[in-house]
Amino acid sequence: MHVHPLITDSATLANLCARLSQAPFVTVDTEFMRESTYYPELCLIQIADTEEAAAIDPMAPGIDLTPLLTLLTDNDDVLKVVHAGGQDIEIIYNLTGRTPHPLFDTQVAAMALGQGEQIGYSNLVDSWLGVQIDKGARFTDWARRPLDARQIEYAIGDVTHLSKIFPKMLERLRKTGRGAWLDQEMERLADPANYANDPDVAWKRVRVSSRKPEVLGRLKAIAKWRELEAQAKDLPRGRIVKDETIADLAGHAPRKQADLAKVRGLSQTWAGNDIGARLMAAIEGARPLPEDEMPPREDRKPGLGKEGALVADLLKLLLKIRARDIDVAPRLLARGDELELLAAGQRDGLQILQGWRFDQFGRDALDLVEGRMAFAVLNGRLTMTRTEAAA
CATH class of the missing domain: 3.30.420.10 (Ribonuclease H-like superfamily/Ribonuclease H)
Known part of the structure; x- marks a missing residue:
């Protein structure tokens, strides 16, 4: 060459x-x-x-x-x-x-x-x-x-x-x-x-514990402001404001710009300079997050209670076995969230129930959930076996 x-x-x-x-x-x-x-x-x-x-x-x-x-x-x-x-x-x-x-x-x-x-x-x-x-x-x-x-x-x-x-x-x-x-x-x-850095969705990268629309609305506004400031200055977003400070500002909004001097993680000079004024404008202009933008509750996967969580664990074990048997990385076959949705009863829109993933893993996963397959140990090796119900 x-x-x-x-x-x-x-x-x-x-x-x-x-x-x-x-x-x-x-x-x-x-x-x-x-x-x-x-x-x-x-x-x-x-x-x-x-x-x-x-x-x-x-x-x-x-x-x-x-x-x-x-x-x-x-x-x-x-x-x-x-x-x-x-x-x-x-x-x-x-x-x-x-x-x-x-x-x-x-x-x-x-x-x-x-x-x-x-x-x-x-x-x-x-x-x-x-x-x-x-x-x-x-x-x-x-x-x-x-x-x-x-x-x-x-x-x-x-x-x-x-x-x-x-x-x-x-x-x-x-x-x-x-x-x-x-x-x-x-x-x-x-x-x-x-690869599009959309300032309007930047808030989804910041973790907050609150689900109040007012807090999430401020979080969206502040995260958008930070993204635009970082882009304009060509600086890492953490150099503008760190995530934990954004979360704190969203949960406990300052009432006036002078209060920025008391916020942990911000320079006291922000209490009187232009960047502090732009931050306050973003906070004051924030509106409660609309219902259709609210993030899903992590604990609201359809029907996934204690028993469903156990079924999801079995599916993860099945995934490891199947990936081992065909010599492929488990993540290529299925994602953990899809296994939880399958365990909870969802069938529509899951990649593991479509195309080659269904042939290689999804069919067995569905059979396990619906009682047509079980685990067995043969010659010291964990395998899957058809149940009498399947027969």
Whole structure:
């Protein structure tokens, strides 16, 4: 494979993207810094196919990333391969408002191949290629220039290794017939809605114990204010106000701006400055949360009392057994909340009762809940067996 020198000019990048646009797939990775900013600061983009690989410097003066972004988000003929690519996808979304598509995440694929739920990149490379990755440059300052040869070599390796692993993974998925299992997961990963930082729903990330509409209405208003302040200043939201302070403000709202000086977690200067005034405006403008926006009660899963909780525990045990038997990560088969809903009597809208998940797990789960299946120990191994009722 030909590895290009670091690309810092628009013409070289455009030529590279023109060639890669003819490839069946490209592997993609990014290096970024986000400790002191709201939006991740993109510092390096790596891309490869089976013939060539390159690192692109997005911080190079005057470089036009349009051909690369177009390849990633507008060319549906080229599959984009990532590993644990959520943050990489977020960066592309922030730049374009779109996500790479079609998409293949090797961490998700590894779940279908029995390699655990969140296999790390170095373990993936070791298991598929027998290569030990030097992690020395992993925590480097990617924003500092110039980048040295070791940094670039480390970064390029992320996509060159992946370009060798992906065809092997694809072949094994075809042999096992599990490729179709991943379609829904990949579509979910590529959904732009996952990466939109909507200030109107930011309150859902903050934990409060109260369910009073007035408190939740203030929480929504304050969390929205914080999100907009963080975006405008490009600072981490915790640098503006921490979650626990927001929860405190929502539950015990100050009556006037001068009272902000008494709030734990806020600077006393907020009692008289502009940011304090904007916070008070958000609090004063808050309205009780409407009934249709109220979060569901965690203890109101339909019919899930003590007996239902026991049934849910049995379903979780069944999930472990089934995942072991077919050598797949349990989380790919079912989520815990779906098992609780099934135990509570819900049948409609559950993924485990649809498609391949029903064939591989849902049918047995339904039979267990409805008395047609039971646990048994055979030769020291926990298994499932049909009951007389099923017969």
